[in-house]
Amino acid sequence: MSDAAPGATAQASPAAAICEHCGTPLAAGVPGRFCCAGCRTAFALLHEHGLDGWYRLSDRDGRSVATSGRAFGEFDHTAFQSLYVRRTADGDAAIDLYLEGVHCSACVWLVERVPIAIPGVVRAELDVRRALASIVWDDAAVPLSEIARFLDQLGYRPHPFRGATREVRRQQEDRVLLTRIGVAGALATNVMLLALAQYAGWFSGMDDQAAQFFRWWSLALTIPAVLWPGRTFFTGAWAALRAGVVHMDVPVALALAAGLLRGAWNTWQGTGPIYFDGVTFLIFLLLCGRGVQQFAQRRATDAAELLGVLAPSAARVCQDDGTVHEIPVEAVLPGMMLEVRAGDTLAADGVVEQGTSEVDGSLLTGESRPVPVAAGDVVFAGTVNLTAWLAVRVTAAGEASRLGHLLREVEAGQRRRAPLVQLADRLAGRFVVAVLLLALATLVVWWPADPTRAIDYAIAVLIVTCPCALALATPLAMHAAIGQAARRGILIKHGEVLERMAVPARLVLDKTGTLTEGRLRVVAWQGDPMVRPLVLALEQDAVHPVARAFREAWPELRAAPDATRHTTLGSGVRGVVGGRRVVVGSSRFVGAGATVNAGWTAWADDAAAAGRTPILVAVDDVVVAGAALEDTLRPDAVSAVARLVRLGFVPAILSGDHPLLTQRAAVEVGIPIAAAQGGATPEQKRAVIAAAALQGPVVMVGDGVNDAAALTAAHVGIGVHGGAEACLAVADVHLAAPGLEPLVELAEGARRTMRLIKVLLGVSLAYNAVGAVLAMTGHIDPLIAAVLMPGTSVLNVLAAWRTRTFPGPAR
Amino acid sequence: MSVLYIVLPVTLVIVGVAIGAYTWAARAGQFDDLTTPAMRMLFDDPAVKPADLPPVGRRND
Numbered sequence: 001m002s003d004a005a006p007g008a009t010a011q012a013s014p015a016a017a018i019c020e021h022c023g024t025p026l027a028a029g030v031p032g033r034f035c036c037a038g039c040r041t042a043f044a045l046l047h048e049h050g051l052d053g054w055y056r057l058s059d060r061d062g063r064s065v066a067t068s069g070r071a072f073g074e075f076d077h078t079a080f081q082s083l084y085v086r087r088t089a090d091g092d093a094a095i096d097l098y099l100e101g102v103h104c105s106a107c108v109w110l111v112e113r114v115p116i117a118i119p120g121v122v123r124a125e126l127d128v129r130r131a132l133a134s135i136v137w138d139d140a141a142v143p144l145s146e147i148a149r150f151l152d153q154l155g156y157r158p159h160p161f162r163g164a165t166r167e168v169r170r171q172q173e174d175r176v177l178l179t180r181i182g183v184a185g186a187l188a189t190n191v192m193l194l195a196l197a198q199y200a201g202w203f204s205g206m207d208d209q210a211a212q213f214f215r216w217w218s219l220a221l222t223i224p225a226v227l228w229p230g231r232t233f234f235t236g237a238w239a240a241l242r243a244g245v246v247h248m249d250v251p252v253a254l255a256l257a258a259g260l261l262r263g264a265w266n267t268w269q270g271t272g273p274i275y276f277d278g279v280t281f282l283i284f285l286l287l288c289g290r291g292v293q294q295f296a297q298r299r300a301t302d303a304a305e306l307l308g309v310l311a312p313s314a315a316r317v318c319q320d321d322g323t324v325h326e327i328p329v330e331a332v333l334p335g336m337m338l339e340v341r342a343g344d345t346l347a348a349d350g351v352v353e354q355g356t357s358e359v360d361g362s363l364l365t366g367e368s369r370p371v372p373v374a375a376g377d378v379v380f381a382g383t384v385n386l387t388a389w390l391a392v393r394v395t396a397a398g399e400a401s402r403l404g405h406l407l408r409e410v411e412a413g414q415r416r417r418a419p420l421v422q423l424a425d426r427l428a429g430r431f432v433v434a435v436l437l438l439a440l441a442t443l444v445v446w447w448p449a450d451p452t453r454a455i456d457y458a459i460a461v462l463i464v465t466c467p468c469a470l471a472l473a474t475p476l477a478m479h480a481a482i483g484q485a486a487r488r489g490i491l492i493k494h495g496e497v498l499e500r501m502a503v504p505a506r507l508v509l510d511k512t513g514t515l516t517e518g519r520l521r522v523v524a525w526q527g528d529p530m531v532r533p534l535v536l537a538l539e540q541d542a543v544h545p546v547a548r549a550f551r552e553a554w555p556e557l558r559a560a561p562d563a564t565r566h567t568t569l570g571s572g573v574r575g576v577v578g579g580r581r582v583v584v585g586s587s588r589f590v591g592a593g594a595t596v597n598a599g600w601t602a603w604a605d606d607a608a609a610a611g612r613t614p615i616l617v618a619v620d621d622v623v624v625a626g627a628a629l630e631d632t633l634r635p636d637a638v639s640a641v642a643r644l645v646r647l648g649f650v651p652a653i654l655s656g657d658h659p660l661l662t663q664r665a666a667v668e669v670g671i672p673i674a675a676a677q678g679g680a681t682p683e684q685k686r687a688v689i690a691a692a693a694l695q696g697p698v699v700m701v702g703d704g705v706n707d708a709a710a711l712t713a714a715h716v717g718i719g720v721h722g723g724a725e726a727c728l729a730v731a732d733v734h735l736a737a738p739g740l741e742p743l744v745e746l747a748e749g750a751r752r753t754m755r756l757i758k759v760l761l762g763v764s765l766a767y768n769a770v771g772a773v774l775a776m777t778g779h780i781d782p783l784i785a786a787v788l789m790p791g792t793s794v795l796n797v798l799a800a801w802r803t804r805t806f807p808g809p810a811r
Numbered sequence: 812m813s814v815l816y817i818v819l820p821v822t823l824v825i826v827g828v829a830i831g832a833y834t835w836a837a838r839a840g841q842f843d844d845l846t847t848p849a850m851r852m853l854f855d856d857p858a859v860k861p862a863d864l865p866p867v868g869r870r871n872d
Contacts (some may be wrong), residue, residue: 105850112851129846170844180838186830190822208813217819221826 021046042153045117046110048108063115071326072148072158074314079331084160087142092122093139096167097148098157102131104566110154118142118150127229130302132161145329170298177294181287184229187221188280194218195277208270215274222276222567225261230283246429248471252286254432255466262459267484270343272456273780282468293475293495296482299506300491300734315347318391327383332397339531340390342544345382348397352377357389359383360545362512364403364705368630369613370545380723382705386544406682406705422499423757424474428467435465435772442776453778460780469792473760476800484806489737490746497732501750504648505697508689510653511665511678513703513741514720516639520545520613520629522553526603527625531617535584535625537577546615547573549629583618594618600626611661631661633668640740641669648700648749654688656680656706685710701743703727749806756803760796767792 012648020033021043034040035281035381046052074080086094086303099111107126114124120142123469126133135147135158148158161167197208198214233256266272318337329347332338337353340346346359348746358370361383370386373379379392381401398404439461446454478495485492492498512518525532526659536559539547565575572585574593583590587604590596597618600623604614607628617625641651652675655662662678686709692698693713700707700714708730711717719731721738728734735742774780836842 105853106848108850109854125847127844127847129844130848171840174843175837175840178832178842182833182837183830186826186833190826213815213819220823 014490021223024489032461033298042155045150045153048117058148062541070149070152072145072152072314073326074328075144075148075160077327079330080160080328081144083328083330084162085139088136090122092136093144094134094136096161097133097151097158098161099126099131099151099158101155101157102126102128104128107156111151111156114147114150118147121147133158136245155496163494174294174298176292179288180229180232180480181284181291184225184280184284184287186662187225187229188284189275190780191218191221191225191280192494194221212267212270215270218274218276219267221263222260222263222280222354225280225283226256229287230256230279233283233286233666242560245425246432247425248428248467248474251428251432251435251465251467252282252471254435255463256282257460258459259466262456262463278463278466282466285468286471289475289479292479293482296479296486297492297494300482301493316344330398332394332501333669334394334397334400336394336397337712338392338394340385340392342385342388345384346379346392348381348392348394349393349395349401349403350379350394350569352379353391353393355388357388357390358386360386362518362704366405402794403705406709410450422474422496424470425755427470427761431467431470435462438465438772439775445776447780457775457778460603460775461772464775464780464788465768467764467768469764469767469796470761472796473764473800474757476797477753477757477760477803477805480800480803481756481805484804485746485749487810488742488745488806488808489735490742490749491734491736492746492804493732493734495717498750498753500697501747502754503697504650505699505715506692507644507649508649508654508692508700508714509651510700510702510704510707511653511662512631512657513722514701515653515665515669516631516633518703518722520549521632522549522627523612523632524607524628525553525625526627527617527623529625531562531582531625532557532618534577534582534619535617535627536560538565538573538575538582538584546613553627570658583771584615587614587616590616590618590623594621594623594624611658611664633665634739636741640744641671643744644747645670647744647751649747651675653677654680654685654700654710656682656685656704669753673786680708682709745806745808752803756800760799763795 008009021040034043046055056284081093084095088094099107101107102111105128108128111126112124118137121135121137123136123451124133133151137144137147143642151158156425194214194217198211198218200206201211201214233249236247237253240250242246259275259282263276263279266274271626315329315332316339317327317332318324318339324339332348334348336348338347338350342357352373352375354375356372356374358372359379360370361380364380364382364389373390376394379385379390380403381397382403396402396404399408438460442456443458446457464522476494481498482492482495494650509515533552534552536554536557539550540559540563554794560577562579562641563575563577565573572583572589574581574583574585576582583594587596587601596618600616603626604616607614608680609628610628612628612630615627615629616623617627644651651671652664653662654669655665655676655678659676659678662676663673666673666676677688682705685707689698689710689714694713697716698714699716699718699719700711701718702708702711703720704727705724707719708724708727711719711727711732712730716733717731718735719728720735720740720743723731723734733746735746767788771780774784
């Protein structure tokens with residue numbers, strides 16, 4: 001379908017040489033049809049199994065296919081299998097895998113043809129929206145690692161889906177709600193048809209026997225509607241009353257009960273209005289409102305959770321015989337010796353036994369600068385090994401690790417959190433009292449004149465003031481807002497967030513990764529620009545943040561050819577580029593083999609004093625250039641903070657980084673230095689937020705594991721783009737788009753949503769007032785009720801649907 | 812109007828069947844994923860590999 005995706009039979013033309021599999025342009029003049037071994041393997045796999053059709057379906061837009069080439073040995077480990085693998089009724093094994101890189105129908109086609117390619121796989125089904133593949137296979141015939149390797153070779157890197165049990169429970173809830181909505185809808189439309197016939201008969205005449213038949217018939221359909229799908233309102237109301245609060249379900253249950261009982265009595269008597277059409281339609285509409293809100297929230301939660309699945313699941317353990325095995329992180333035990341390669345995340349707390357490297361702990365501690373480690377140093381799970389190979393003896397794993405302690409703290413925080421009583425529910429309390437008083441007043445006023453009519457009118461008040469529109473307004477407006485926000489990359493996990501973000505609050509921001517990019521950047525270059533290609537040549541494949549900073553600093557430059565890298569120990573790299581000896585690193589590292597004159601030493605000291613990381617470059621043992629690196633502010637940080645201040649938020653910084661760096665960031669974004677606190681441990685962060693939360697609403701924005709506990713202590717916890725799994729899991733909102741702009745948008749959108757809800761509530765209350773007056777004076781007849789009842793509901797639905805609370809195109 | 816006394820019970824049966832079918836579908840998870848099946852039905856059947864076909868016989872002239 002795409003021009004960039006040639007068919008299997010297409011010949012690679014010399015003019016436009018692109019990779020046969022992934023469509024990456026190939027270097028001219030080099031023979032070959034593939035860009036890498038992975039693509040060649042994938043092409044061969046597809047061709048061998050008669051799956052060339054993938055190239056016809058694929059609309060990959062030139063996206064390249066990435067293969068990790070891992071062995072996935074940990075997928076066969078018993079600890080992994082006991083956690084993620086289920087048994088089907090037929091005795092086969094089943095697992096849900098999250099696949100990276102799934103985006104179109106071609107992916108569905110390919111993944112679901114895995115059973116053809118690998119004998120032993122019974123079934124493979126892909127949910128393309130969530131990129132979850134459910135695989136059923138015979139584990140006696142084929143190991144899971146082979147299936148994982150196959151998926152990986154096709155470019156879909158598999159990850160075990162954590163939280164399958166939670167998923168099953170949610171699916172169950174969704175199905176129950178869906179069933180109720182459907183049943184309520186079927187019964188309501190049928191009762192409505194019967195009601196239409198009765199209204200027609202009311203105008204043009206209908207014999208009593210037929211009219212009475214219709215009444216009994218409607219009653220027969222209404223009773224199951226109230227008892228089956230409608231029961232949820234009675235259980236909700238009962239639970240609220242037992243807890244001593246008034247919830248929106250209370251007036252709804254009151255109206256449903258009054259409508260059903262009065263209609264049944266009138267049917268028995270053969271006279272007077274029945275409200276069955278209103279009652280059944282009310283159940284249907286309210287359930288629909290509930291449904292749309294639940295499904296919109298689920299979508300946002302799913303998206304945030306699936307991103308968390310990407311965390312590494314394997315650790316490499318060294319056996320006594322010198323071999324290395326990949327095992328799942330859950331199977332790591334104290335005393336084991338782990339091999340941690342450069343770029344790997346540590347799976348457990350431990351002591352370094354061999355090797356020298358640097359560790360990036362920014363997600364765990366908030367510290368932006370890498371920390372050097374050597375034999376005997378303690379390292380923590382969740383930190384990233386940057387420069388070189390390490391052997392680590394595990395001292396604490398899983399729950400017992402520092403990360404585990406933090407996560408337990410976070411869970412406890414989540415349980416402690418009190419739910420917000422929503423605006424509509426706060427209104428419901430007064431509403432119920434008002435309706436009951438009105439009904440009582442009607443009864444008292446009419447009783448002396450005619451007791452039967454008094455009862456009739458009083459019950460009419462209860463039914464007509466049924467808060468259908470009132471109960472629908474909040475879920476519908478919130479659904480629309482959550483849906484629109486999700487398209488803007490703002491994933492809101494529950495509607496309370498919108499209500500809480502709409503009022504001014506203390507806004508506590510983390511520094512590293514939230515206000516700043518969370519990565520180093522070259523901010524100054526001193527000396528000969530001609531050596532830049534030499535630097536790039538040494539840094540081109542390294543994972544160290546300094547190397548990445550250099551690569552990003554000069555995207556237009558090409559690395560000098562002919563480089564041999566010698567060492568990447570500790571804080572620098574040494575090598576030979578085009579016959580010249582080049583050293584890049586800290587002044588101590590460079591000084592060990594080259595002459596550093598006083599000028600360069602002073603330059604480096606100045607940069608360090610300003611909170612920057614100085615890097616010197618020596619060519620043929622003479623320092624010729626220097627670069628200053630810094631974790632810079634996000635480009636939109638200053639304007640975003642200014643706009644939030646204008647919205648009434650009081651900003652503050654709470655960081656685990658050095659106090660000096662924290663204060664400098666505060667000055668740059670325009671936050672008073674007094675409101676900037678640095679050097680805070682995760683525990684201190686939580687304590688600070690908890691204390692502030694006692695004095696008023698607090699919004700906490702963060703990205704790291706060190707922020708997670710604080711996020712649960714705040715009224716609203718917001719996780720930013722690129723944050724740690726634990727942080728995103730507990731955050732109420734996940735900003736999936738980079739920058740702080742989405743934060744401003746969230747605050748503005750929340751205000752628009754609350755304004756919309758207030759307007760809708762106002763309209764509903766006004767309608768109810770009119771209805772109550774008509775009922776009290778005895779002017780409600782069935783037709784007026786039939787028109788009035790759904791009228792405002794439809795108005796509410798339309799208004800909620802059409803209002804742009806989060807304007808702007810999808811991103 | 813007497814026809815109503817036959818037609819209405821018939822509608823009740825139809826509504827009952829429809830509700831039953833819907834309830835089964837919802838509980839069996841037919842509505843869990845509304846995106847992928849729409850794509851899946853567009854695919855052709857998997858290509859038949861020559862090895863899977865029955866062996867070639869001799870033509871009976």
